[in-house]
Amino acid sequence: MTNALPLPCTPVPAVAAAPQGARGTLIAATVASSLAFVLGSIVNVALPQMQADFGTGPSGAQWIVNAYLLPLGALVLMGGALGDHFGRKRVFQTGLGVFAASCLLAAGAWSFPVLLIARVLEGLGAAMIAPTSLAILAEAFSGSDRGRAVGTWAGAGAAAGAVAPVAGGWIVDVAGWRWAFIAVLPFAASAYVIARHSIRESIADVNARAPLDWLGAALVSVGLLAAVWGLIALPDTGTSGTTIPALILGAALLTGFVVVEGRKGDAAMIPLVLFRDSGFSGLTLFTFFLYAALGGLMLLLPYTLISGLGYAASAAGLAILPMPLIIGAMSRFSGGALVDRFGTSNLLAGGAALVTVGFLLLAQLPADATYLPDILPGLLSLSVGMALAVAPLTSAVLSSAGAARSGTASGVNNAVSRIGGLVATALLGLVLSGDLLAGFAVAAWAGAALAGLSVAVALRLPDGGNEKPPDT
Incomplete structure (x- = not known):
């Protein structure tokens, strides 16, 4: 998911990534941005074990998730602006360092408050990584290459997410949830080293920077x-x-x-003139509705499978596997060839419609649900829908911002998507406090309604869905 907004500062000279470093730039950006999704997937399947270790109830599980999402949603805008102001490579690498250190702290957490502190710091690191990684890609690639790069970014993240619930569930079952945090560290270190040698700093002249909108x-x-x-x-x-x-x-x-x-x-920080552009405003609203629908599901589905239907953590990870696999396989095509053929708006509307159908199917989950007839069809519809929507949405948002402000643009869209998911996750406390399967059905109906609203928004987008906003 990405963003589309100009930076809070006057444009500053930017140094494009060297062509020979473009591949390393893509690898570093995709690996780093995937870490947040990977960790979230692992934590979702580890929640019951973490609850048991620290003796917390459903509200404790909610705080384990929200302690990460809260700073991420609140600070991701700031992360994009800091990257545009101080240099995206610098902020990107700082975020990776904070993220890795906090994972180490979480792995060694000796009390529930320490775990929550570690999760807050993870959110802080991710708030620096998420917007700068996409801004770095926007600077390193242009035209159709950018669409393919963004598709690769989305697909790689989804592929990593495919492995995470399965591998994470296995780690949780065999070695315990603490080792799941440790498993993230080698990937963070690799992304840091590749970034150091491949990414060119975006700030050519630090003295040319305009004041940050503190x-x-x-x-x-x-x-x-x-x-x-x-x-x-x-x-x-x-x-x-x-x-x-x-x-x-x-x-x-x-x-x-x-x-x-x-x-x-x-x-x-966010020039409000951008919201006068119907394409940008529509993409922002679409992002909020779609990710509000998705955010609740990604927490509640594995939790329901484990606590409501008796799945092991590894089995719950396998059950969710089709979703990231499908998104990973399709994203590169939906970000390039399919957009060229059908247009951004049509793909967004079609994808959101399939997501709506997926939620409607999952809302029918019976108390004696089995995987193939009751769970898989809804997951497949939802997965194909997200695969059609994610990469085109990201490309459209990035294309609507100039290079100098792409970090802030990425931060805005990231913030909207995270906040949408966070609002849904926050309100899940109402669901978790009662009968789990009945609550899951309520959440699925709500997801269908939100995804349906995103269809309505997509159908009203200007042709292409990615008109360039007015100069500011």
Whole structure:
């Protein structure tokens, strides 16, 4: 998933990645960005064992997930802006270092609070990796090569995600959940070394940098943090405690962010003129709906298979395997040849429609569900739909931003997708507190409704779905 927005600073000279380093750039970016998805897949199948080790209930499982998603959703915009300002390679490598160190801390966590701290730091590292990795690709490739590179990026991430639940489930069953975090470290180290030798820094002259929009960054980061914190607490505390104050504070700070950005104009973190472009606004809304639908499923499905239907962690990983395999196999084609033939808008609408059908099928899951007749058909429909949508969406968003602001653009789309998934995950506390299979059905119906809204948005996108936004 990516983004499409101009940077909060005046354009600065950018140094394109050397052609001979393009392959290394693609490898480093795909490996690094895949780590977040891989770790998320592993944690999803490890949740029951982690709960048992630390003696937490369903709310504890929710916090293990949200401790990572909360800083990622709140800070990914900042990560993109920092990359555009200080240099994408520098921020990318820093994010990798933070991510690896926090995985090591999680593996050795001696208490539940320490585990949550490690998860927060993982989210911080991922917030630096996610937007800068795509901005680096946008700078290294152009035209149809960019579409193929983005398709490869999405496909490689999905392929890694195919291995993660199976390998992670096996590691959890055989060696325990701590080793699942350790298994990530060699890949992070490899991406760091490749990036060091292949990626050219984006900042040609550090003295040419415009001031960073620190006020806008603070308002949006703290505002998102407060708003999402309130949503996470809502199922447990209702309207008591800090829930309502957190939601009010989040709304106030985000409103202040919009006001401040409007006054800063072209120097803003997110120049609001971009939202006047119907293509960009539509892609942003499409991203929110689709990833809100998907976010709840990726947590709840393995949890339901293990805790509700008695699957082992490795078996749950195998059950989900068709989804990343299909996305990995199809993404390179949907990001290039299929877009050229059918257009971005048509692919997005068709993909989202298949996702809707997949959720409707999964909503019928019976109490004595078996895999082939009850689970696999919905997964297949959902998987093909996501494969048709992910790469075209990413390419369209990247194409709508200039090279100097691609990091901020990537950050915006990443933020929207993460926040959509985070809102869904936060509200899953309402589902996990009752009958699990009944709650899964409710979540699947909600996913179908959200995916249906994304179909409606895609059908209203301008032709191609990727018009270039106005210059700012």
